[in-house]
Amino acid sequence: MELTSLTVHELQPLIRTGQISPKEAVEALGRRIEEVDPFIHGYLSHDLDRAISDAQKADVRLPLGGVPISIKDVINVKGHPCGCASKILEGYVAPYDATVIAKLRAAGAVPFGRVNMDEFAMGSSTENSAFGPTRNPWDLTRIPGGSSGGSAAVVAADEAFAALGSDTGGSIRQPAAFCGRVGLKPTYGRVSRFGLVAFASSLDQIGPITKDVRDAAILMNIISGPDEFDSTSLDDHVPDFTVALEKGVKGLKLGLPKEYFIEGLDLEVEKTVRAAVANLEGLGAEVIEISLPHTEFALSTYYIIAPAEASANLARFDGVRYGARAKGTKSLLEHYGKTREEGFGPEVKRRIILGTYVLSSGYYDAYYLRAQKVRTLIRQDFAAAFEKVDAIVCPTSPTPAFKLGERTNDPLSMYLADIFTLAANIAGICGISVPCGFLEREEKQLPVGLQILGKELNEPVVLQIAYAYEQNTVWHKAKPRVTFSPAKSSEGRSDELIAD
Amino acid sequence: MSSKNFDVEYLAELARIKLTPDEIKTFEAQLGLVLEHVAKLNAIDVLQVEPMAHSFPIYNVFREDEMGESLDREAALANAPKQAQGLFIVTKVVE
Numbered sequence: 343m344e345l346t347s348l349t350v351h352e353l354q355p356l357i358r359t360g361q362i363s364p365k366e367a368v369e370a371l372g373r374r375i376e377e378v379d380p381f382i383h384g385y386l387s388h389d390l391d392r393a394i395s396d397a398q399k400a401d402v403r404l405p406l407g408g409v410p411i412s413i414k415d416v417i418n419v420k421g422h423p424c425g426c427a428s429k430i431l432e433g434y435v436a437p438y439d440a441t442v443i444a445k446l447r448a449a450g451a452v453p454f455g456r457v458n459m460d461e462f463a464m465g466s467s468t469e470n471s472a473f474g475p476t477r478n479p480w481d482l483t484r485i486p487g488g489s490s491g492g493s494a495a496v497v498a499a500d501e502a503f504a505a506l507g508s509d510t511g512g513s514i515r516q517p518a519a520f521c522g523r524v525g526l527k528p529t530y531g532r533v534s535r536f537g538l539v540a541f542a543s544s545l546d547q548i549g550p551i552t553k554d555v556r557d558a559a560i561l562m563n564i565i566s567g568p569d570e571f572d573s574t575s576l577d578d579h580v581p582d583f584t585v586a587l588e589k590g591v592k593g594l595k596l597g598l599p600k601e602y603f604i605e606g607l608d609l610e611v612e613k614t615v616r617a618a619v620a621n622l623e624g625l626g627a628e629v630i631e632i633s634l635p636h637t638e639f640a641l642s643t644y645y646i647i648a649p650a651e652a653s654a655n656l657a658r659f660d661g662v663r664y665g666a667r668a669k670g671t672k673s674l675l676e677h678y679g680k681t682r683e684e685g686f687g688p689e690v691k692r693r694i695i696l697g698t699y700v701l702s703s704g705y706y707d708a709y710y711l712r713a714q715k716v717r718t719l720i721r722q723d724f725a726a727a728f729e730k731v732d733a734i735v736c737p738t739s740p741t742p743a744f745k746l747g748e749r750t751n752d753p754l755s756m757y758l759a760d761i762f763t764l765a766a767n768i769a770g771i772c773g774i775s776v777p778c779g780f781l782e783r784e785e786k787q788l789p790v791g792l793q794i795l796g797k798e799l800n801e802p803v804v805l806q807i808a809y810a811y812e813q814n815t816v817w818h819k820a821k822p823r824v825t826f827s828p829a830k831s832s833e834g835r836s837d838e839l840i841a842d
Numbered sequence: 843m844s845s846k847n848f849d850v851e852y853l854a855e856l857a858r859i860k861l862t863p864d865e866i867k868t869f870e871a872q873l874g875l876v877l878e879h880v881a882k883l884n885a886i887d888v889l890q891v892e893p894m895a896h897s898f899p900i901y902n903v904f905r906e907d908e909m910g911e912s913l914d915r916e917a918a919l920a921n922a923p924k925q926a927q928g929l930f931i932v933t934k935v936v937e
Binding site: 353422433434435437438529530531544569573574576636639641642643645646650653656660661662663664665666667671672673674675678679680682683686688692693695696698699702709711712713714715716717718719721752753754757769770771798804 | 848850853854856857858859860861865868869872873875876877879880881883884886891892893894895896897898900902903905913917918920921922923924925930931933934935937
């Protein structure tokens with residue numbers, strides 16, 4: 343077995359007992375990246391020498407001692423570039439550690455590389471990266487999902503042991519589903535956002551993308567908890583997330599929301615997800631149909647609130663204190679206009695314009711305020727559902743991974759890829775995506791994700807259900823074949839596929 | 843809600859982003875569709891509903907007003923496109 347195919351909970355004991363040195367673990371990643379990343383393009387950059395030096399200093403007795411964890415390019419790692427896959431942050435070097443990074447380091451982990459993403463986490467396919475898209479390891483002509491597409495792809499292709507992503511409307515769960523891995527969006531406030539470059543502050547959360555459910559629980563143990571630098575972080579007790587894993591699902595009540603099984607849901611995805619739910623029933627869970635009546639309004643609510651908050655958050659990128667600055671401007675207004683014109687990609691500009699509109703004088707009540715009210719209704723839907731059930735089960739995304747370029751000219755169809763994940767962010771609840779099977783498209787096997795949503799702070803239950811399902815199935819063990827013979831490599835890497 | 847008065851050029855000016863005429867046209871069409879979609883929210887009666895700003899009812903978080911560590915000036919200026927004498931240098935603001 344290749345070293346890089348290990349999970350965190352398999353690797354760490356080998357490091358702790360001296361069977362593998364931290365340096366060897368980093369070097370193995372380096373070799374794997376060299377081998378497959380030219381095809382995947384999951385990493386924007388990585389610094390092997392530095393990672394080796396960090397690894398050698400790590401205390402291997404700590405829970406993550408010596409384990410490299412790959413980091414989405416939206417999280418500040420002191421001394422490393424952090425670019426949000428945007429040209430506007432060119433040259434920026436993080437002057438401090440995000441709280442999650444400080445916590446990873448304190449647990450002995452080695453923050454590793456910058457993984458690709460949609461620019462400023464805006465997107466569902468990683469095609470909005472200013473540095474070219476990441477490809478899905480299961481089919482290189484398809485997208486890995488987004489915005490944490492790089493995180494999911496490098497974990498799926500064994501170029502990472504585990505990764506951190508961020509989830510504003512599904513950006514952890516949806517790519518995890520498309521790449522056949524596990525992705526957890528914690529409850530809003532469970533994990534500090536200090537040092538995460540803000541997109542939509544009332545929705546953003548950092549979370550893990552991992553090879554299995556146990557690793558997700560282990561990473562949650564490390565990164566959760568209150569933080570004096572993020573006053574939206576919750577001071578609720580952080581349990582040991584691994585403790586409940588093996589409790590099984592007997593006696594748990596699961597809700598199947600009828601509004602999620604609608605037109606637009608791929609029939610094979612539906613079949614796969616229903617089979618997974620039947621499997622959970624077989625394991626002793628009780629499944630009942632529930633209703634989340636405002637589901638159809640989640641997308642509209644999200645595409646008012648998220649761009650509104652983004653337009654305010656991204657005002658800080660003005661070429662004054664950091665990042666790129668347009669040359670030769672004569673006035674301050676011209677300086678702002680040109681810097682932001684040159685620095686931002688089309689989707690970021692679109693969302694800033696949309697956000698500016700819904701917040702502008704005369705439209706605030708009609709759009710933003712109304713959306714905030716609908717938000718209350720969506721949250722109430724979930725609260726009512728969680729009085730009847732312990733968790734909600736549904737598809738993570740309505741389709742499997744789509745083709746590169748398929749939706750780039752139609753923002754609305756791109757937004758629909760997140761239609762089943764957005765509501766959890768709007769309501770602030772937690773959710774996980776676990777692999778639940780494959781379907782075949784053009785002779786390629788594409789992963790499907792089962793989404794399990796839990797009420798706020800109920801990550802232990804969500805993990806418990808995910809673990810029971812995972813341990814009773816084989817999907818998480820499936821590996822994409824991303825090794826190419828030299829003869830095949832020109833085919834797998836044809837340049838015309840590198841869109842934009 | 844209607845997308846009347848959805849003037850991309852004016853909004854871009856407010857947002858301090860220069861756009862090309864082509865971008866203005868494309869965005870107008872694309873965001874017009876998005877605005878049509880979000881108009882769905884008009885169908886809901888929200889008269890009696892309180893807006894929700896955050897997922898949890900958390901209130902102001904206070905701490906003692908004590909000086910803590912922060913970035914020193916050199917580190918804070920290190921990423922500046924242009925700096926001198928401990929200051930960020932920008933294009934002239936006043937004529």
